[in-house]
Amino acid sequence: MKTTFDVNKIRKDFPLIDGQPLAYLDNSATSQKPVQVLAAVEQFYREQNANPFRGLYELSNIATNAYEEARSLCAEFIGAKDSCEVIFTRNASESLNLLAYSLGRGLTAADEIISTVAEHHSNMLPWQHTARAIGATVRYLHPDREGNFSLEEFKSLLSSKTKIVAMTQMSNVFGRAIDLKPFIDAAHEAGAVFVADASQSIAHMPVNVQELDVDFLAFSGHKMLAPMGIGVLYGKAKLLEKMPPFLTGGEMIEYVTLEDTTYAPLPHKFEAGTVNAGGAVGLGAAIRYLNAMDRTAALAHEDALTARAIDALMQIPHVNILGAKDAADHHGIVTFTIDGVHPHDVAAILAEADIAVRAGHHCTQPLHQYLEIPSTTRASLMFYNTFDEIDRFADAVSRIRSLMGYND
Amino acid sequence: MDNRTFYNEILTAHNLHPYNKHPLPNPGVWKRGVNPSCGDDILLQLTLEDGVIKEGSFVGTGCAISQASADIMLDLILGKTTEEALRLKDIFLRMIKGETEEDELEELDEAICLRDVSHMPTRVKCAVLGWHTLEEILKKPEEEDGASPLPTTTE
Numbered sequence: 004m005k006t007t008f009d010v011n012k013i014r015k016d017f018p019l020i021d022g023q024p025l026a027y028l029d030n031s032a033t034s035q036k037p038v039q040v041l042a043a044v045e046q047f048y049r050e051q052n053a054n055p056f057r058g059l060y061e062l063s064n065i066a067t068n069a070y071e072e073a074r075s076l077c078a079e080f081i082g083a084k085d086s087c088e089v090i091f092t093r094n095a096s097e098s099l100n101l102l103a104y105s106l107g108r109g110l111t112a113a114d115e116i117i118s119t120v121a122e123h124h125s126n127m128l129p130w131q132h133t134a135r136a137i138g139a140t141v142r143y144l145h146p147d148r149e150g151n152f153s154l155e156e157f158k159s160l161l162s163s164k165t166k167i168v169a170m171t172q173m174s175n176v177f178g179r180a181i182d183l184k185p186f187i188d189a190a191h192e193a194g195a196v197f198v199a200d201a202s203q204s205i206a207h208m209p210v211n212v213q214e215l216d217v218d219f220l221a222f223s224g225h226k227m228l229a230p231m232g233i234g235v236l237y238g239k240a241k242l243l244e245k246m247p248p249f250l251t252g253g254e255m256i257e258y259v260t261l262e263d264t265t266y267a268p269l270p271h272k273f274e275a276g277t278v279n280a281g282g283a284v285g286l287g288a289a290i291r292y293l294n295a296m297d298r299t300a301a302l303a304h305e306d307a308l309t310a311r312a313i314d315a316l317m318q319i320p321h322v323n324i325l326g327a328k329d330a331a332d333h334h335g336i337v338t339f340t341i342d343g344v345h346p347h348d349v350a351a352i353l354a355e356a357d358i359a360v361r362a363g364h365h366c367t368q369p370l371h372q373y374l375e376i377p378s379t380t381r382a383s384l385m386f387y388n389t390f391d392e393i394d395r396f397a398d399a400v401s402r403i404r405s406l407m408g409y410n411d
Numbered sequence: 412m413d414n415r416t417f418y419n420e421i422l423t424a425h426n427l428h429p430y431n432k433h434p435l436p437n438p439g440v441w442k443r444g445v446n447p448s449c450g451d452d453i454l455l456q457l458t459l460e461d462g463v464i465k466e467g468s469f470v471g472t473g474c475a476i477s478q479a480s481a482d483i484m485l486d487l488i489l490g491k492t493t494e495e496a497l498r499l500k501d502i503f504l505r506m507i508k509g510e511t512e513e514d515e516l517e518e519l520d521e522a523i524c525l526r527d528v529s530h531m532p533t534r535v536k537c538a539v540l541g542w543h544t545l546e547e548i549l550k551k552p553e554e555e556d557g558a559s560p561l562p563t564t565t566e
């Protein structure tokens with residue numbers, strides 16, 4: 004696919020990688036940050052810093068406004084009805100732990116949670132933990148080799164006992180975009196709430212919570228150009244209102260006596276303590292950055308890069324790519340193995356060639372166990388990557404077996 | 412890619428053709444060593460006689476660094492006394508920390524090929540896995556329980 008996307012211009016916004024020898028292909032772990040985001044964070048602390056909500060003076064109001072403006076930007080970005088449905092957390096892991104704790108309070112031993120074998124540990128362990136504490140059951144949906152899920156199998160797991168379904172919108176190993184809508188509809192028919200992990204999808208496809216009719220959605224800012232330490236939990240207001248808080252403390256109350264507490268209205272009920280206002284402002288700036296660019300063209304460029312990588316890797320003997328055959332189903336994620344070479348050695352050899360990839364189980368041990376692959380190497384792309392970087396990567400991969408002493 | 416690679420010929424040869432990687436039919440002592448970060452998992456087996464390492468081998472799976480290092484270690488320690496083996500272990504561990512003198516290094520023979528691990532902090536555990544397992548065996552050997560020893564997975 005040919006696009007008119009000007010990656011060289013875009014790269015000027017990312018000084019850490021622009022004109023640098025390093026090909027950064029570990030974007031699923033965390034993305035790089037554009038200067039616009041860095042400037043916004045700095046500006047907040049230089050010009051607007053005070054503790055939001057607490058001060059009865061102008062500067063505190065300014066800080067509060069900056070923080071709340073970021074919340075509105077997030078709400079708009081994911082198509083939420085109201086910005087009070089956006090709760091700021093540290094990251095997707097915290098968002099999912101909040102849910103597992105708070106929704107878990109309403110479960111009994113007879114209840115069931117459905118999750119999938121392809122989940123990141125962050126969308127698996129909180130549910131496991133909650134279920135164990137209550138004596139409830141977690142049932143698992145299995146992906147096929149292409150990273151797809153069967154709606155039929157899902158429906159066979161669903162019953163009136165199902166209270167929560169927690170599922171990823173895009174696996175960080177397969178990169179396939181899962182059309183969650185039919186799963187969400189089926190879960191609702193069974194009377195369950197649906198939790199979507201959008202950590203991976205958020206930067207690589209448009210996400211709209213109202214179109215999906217999803218009940219909860221979690222993601223981290225740092226994988227979508229924002230600083231580390233700011234994450235989002237979206238939840239439908241009518242559900243969040245009924246849920247008990249997760250963390251308690253400052254700024255999340257209405258009235259406290261020694262015996263009892265009434266909690267603050269949404270979203271503050273779920274934001275105990277001093278908030279990460281600088282991080283939120285950075286996330287707001289990241290969203291502005293994404294909104295200002297031609298996102299369709301950016302995603303098309305990502306698809307073209309992915310296709311180039313997959314086409315090249317498919318030509319290399321002894322290289323096996325996980326997931327879909329069609330590059331269009333990978334959304335920048337190319338997870339692979341090389342026969343006879345351990346993934347950590349693959350990543351170390353690529354590092355010697357100034358190429359950053361990740362190797363291991365990518366926080367998805369049960370998925371690797373299910374696929375019977377101990378570990379894998381993953382290249383993950385972003386719109387600021389170049390065809391040149393992909394070619395360097397593929398060239399380096401093609402030399403690995405001979406470097407390791409194989410005479411192919 | 413330039414030609415300077417950590418994965419030199421000595422290392423790759425020991426990884427691809429490990430001479431000492433096979434089960435030992437009747438080991439006197441054995442110990443499993445695991446490095447969760449890379450998933451390296453080895454079983455080191457030795458036969459000791461009058462304080463001398465008479466026989467030794469390993470089985471298991473893992474990255475090239477862990478496997479080559481264990482193979483090279485066995486080349487070095489077979490036929491040596493346990494004190495001598497522990498002394499070599501000390502030199503090896505110091506080499507990995509970048510704290511050895513040139514003349515000491517000669518004693519490590521082919522194990523010198525792992526010297527640059529000192530610049531790869533995330534791989535140190537792989538390089539020292541065999542040596543740490545050796546140290547544990549020699550300090551606290553697990554006696555044979557009559558049955559044949561634990562896993563014999565070769566790859």
Ligand SMILES: Cc1ncc(COP(=O)(O)O)c(C=O)c1O
Nearest residue numbers: 094095096123125175202203223
């Ligand atoms: C699919 C998926 N879910 C959850 C997470 C957890 O994100 P974080 O570590 O930012 O909480 C990640 C990334 O690590 C991910 O890829």
